[in-house]
Amino acid sequence: MFPADGLPVAEPVVIRWNGHHVPWITARTDRDCAVALGAVHAHLRLTQLEVLRKVAYGRVAEMAGPAAIDVDRALRTLGIAKAVPGILEMQPPETKEWLDGFVDGINHVVDNAAQDPPDFPLLGLSRERWTAADVMAVGRAAVADVNWVIWLRLIPLRREPGWPDLWDKLLAHGTGTIANLAGFDLETMLASTLGASLKGSNAWAVHADQSASGSALLAGDPHLPISVPNIWLCAGYRSPSYHCVGFQLPGLPFTAFGRNPDLAWGGTAPHTASSDLFDLSGLMFEPFDTRTETIRVRGGRDEPVAIRTSRYGPIVSDAVPMNATYALRWVGHEPSDELSSMLALNRARSFAEFREAADGMAVPGQNWIVAERSGGIGKQIAAKLPRRPHAPLADLVSKPDALEHWRDFVTAKDFPPERDPPRGFVVSANDRPEEGPAPLAHFYSPVDRVERIASVLAAARPVTLETMTALQRDVTVPGALELRDRLLRLVKAAGERAPGAGGPSREEVLSARGEVVPLLVDWDGSYPETSRGALAFELLVAHVSAHYHSQTERAFYGALFTARTLIARDLHEPRTELVTAVAEALVATAGELKRHATWGDIHRLRLAHVLGGLPLVGRRLVFADMSVGGTSDAVMKTAHPAVPRPHRAFYGSIARFACDLGAEDSALGVLLTGQDGWLGSETLLDQLPLWREGRAMALPMSEAGVAREFSHLTAIPACSTRPPS
DSSP states (O other), X not given: OOOOXXXXXXXXEEEEEOTTSOEEEEESSHHHHHHHHHHHHHHHHHHHHHHHHHHHHTOTHHHHGGGGHHHHHHHHHHTTTTTHHHHHHHOOHHHHHHHHHHHHHHHHHHHHOSSOOTTTGGGTOOOOOOOHHHHHHHHHHHTOOTHHHHHHHHGGGGGSTTHHHHHHHHHHHTBOOOOOOOSSSHHHHHHHHSSOSSSSOEEEXXXXXXXTTSSOEEEEEOEEEOOBSOSOEEEEEEOSSOEEEEEEOTTOOSOSEEEOSSEEEEEEOOOBOOEEEEEOTTOTXXXXXXXXXXXXXXXXXXXXXXXXXXXXXXXXXGTSOOSSOEEEEEGGGSOOOHHHHHHHHHHOOSHHHHHHHHTTOOSSOEEEEEEETTSOEEEEEEOOEEOOOSSOOSSSSBOGGGXXXXXXXXXXXXXXXXXXXXXXXXXXXXXXXXXXXXXXXXXXXXXXXXXXXXXXXXXXXXXXXXXHHHHTTOOBOTTHHHHHHHHHHHHHHHHTOOTTSSXXXXXXXXXXXXXXXXXXXXXXXXXXXXXXXXXXXXXHHHXXXXXXSOHHHHHHHHTSSOHHHHHHHTOSSOOHHHHHHHHHHHHHHHHHHHHOOSHHHHEEEEEEBTTTTSTTGGGGGEEEEEEOOOBTTSSSBEEOOSOSSOEEOOEEEOEEEEEETTOTTOOEEEESSOSOOSTTOTTSSTTHHHHHHTOOEEOOOSHXXXXXXOOEEEEEOOOSOXXXX
């Protein structure tokens, strides 16, 4: 039960709840609103908050034991929270008051909750009070550079003879993002817990002139690791300065994507080049500072760790094996006040005010999409980046003299906005933007999602809110058909190979071709879970890669979501070895098709607690294992590795939001899982049917709408005493 008694508010506060445990807070002062919001976060997600705090400070071994010592060594070396003292110093009084109120709300639950969450003992957790610095540390962890995990995968490949060609191939395509998440290791921890703000995502807005209602429309769905509990929570709140509804990250007191009465906003990550990795191996006399910290280990001995830093940044090669001395320079190591920017963004009443607020954002870089009640729409890049030259990056690792680029920076005001374009909509899907004042990123997502969204919007005029929400569930990838056609040509060549060319016999190939080719020919590029054509295509792609590419190439492709894009580059000419690989892949695919009937048979949505992989107890923490549609490059992203066997979608569309700016009660939202983080709660997974069926919760803003949809009321009286933060 929510611990309302004694909540440190100066005036009465009302929290209304809908049937999914989504709150709507009404407060007479901004600070009281923040207090109630902090209490809600802790009430719903206390375990998640504690896990995030331990990740931010490199205290994972206190939960996971000796297996996480290397994780903590890396996290502490990275220095996620280094800038926090400077951030707190630069915050204006109104931000400090909001933040302190939020912390008071968290601590009220820490001090007064009737019982610990059931997963506290499994993780070895105990209650600890929070500080403003803790919230900012969690915030810094949430905006960590998404490129770090790519580097972890690619650094070992630099020793391979073919590295220069592989690197050139990656830059030529400019595609890449977080590696596949599998197992408990350093890569998994970094990928699944750091940079959780808006790593992937789709967002688009339609101008009032192109909508059926005559008002601007907005839709967005962030793409992040699929987990239980969800990385997002949903909330609405109203106070003298704020009137918002949308989605928030646990432990952070602002609406990351959602709406107020005048604006709606969503964002995507452009994978900004916020970091550089410097090779210091040749600097014989470079001075380093060294400090020693102690990693406390659950069920083991404490582990001392020496952390070296330099003027280039922390020496990350001390924590992650790299066979050289590498230092990391990150924009997030310097103070910047994103909380004030986000609060100003939440209060903004026009695109101009939104742009002004966004200029204070340094990390993470965002591609913001905005819709106005007045009918206008806009798109704005917000990031702080070194003013690097516009030239291809010579290598993954920079030479020391590249530090010169870090003397001057570009910010949001230097990136021109896209405002009310003639086509009537703006869209972002982690795609490559127009060239700006400095290189924005090294890697971008393929164009499949952005082109699909644009084509549907262009064909659907006038666009309705139903068009927007249906598009969020779209699983068609027209670009896959180009690779399908290329494979069909290779399949034909495989059936015409001369006898004795190696691989399977001609009879085996012709038999397999008869099974596979009709499925490919009839396939329309769509990935519903019931599709047999999508199954045949993905099996064939995976088997071709397994038979044709070297282990080094497969490791390189495995570092990226975009394996299909990169594999397609290699399938142009019917070389003998490629044709043989296709013949072998064809026979293997036909065999798999006898064991699996549809795409959903191997493409699985597995919902599990973070401890779901543990022996014995872990089986009780796997809540669902079901078929799911979508793929890595569909608008409804359900990313997966390119493997010819059952696999889980590990990353994708975990929340959806859409609204019509002309109707204050039009907003719709849904989580892939549920709002509550408590094991055993009836709202831990209750939104899953809504997500699968394309339904959503109503998220109204009017008093009447809130009273209608949020029927359970918690009345909180003013408290005569307020504890210090």
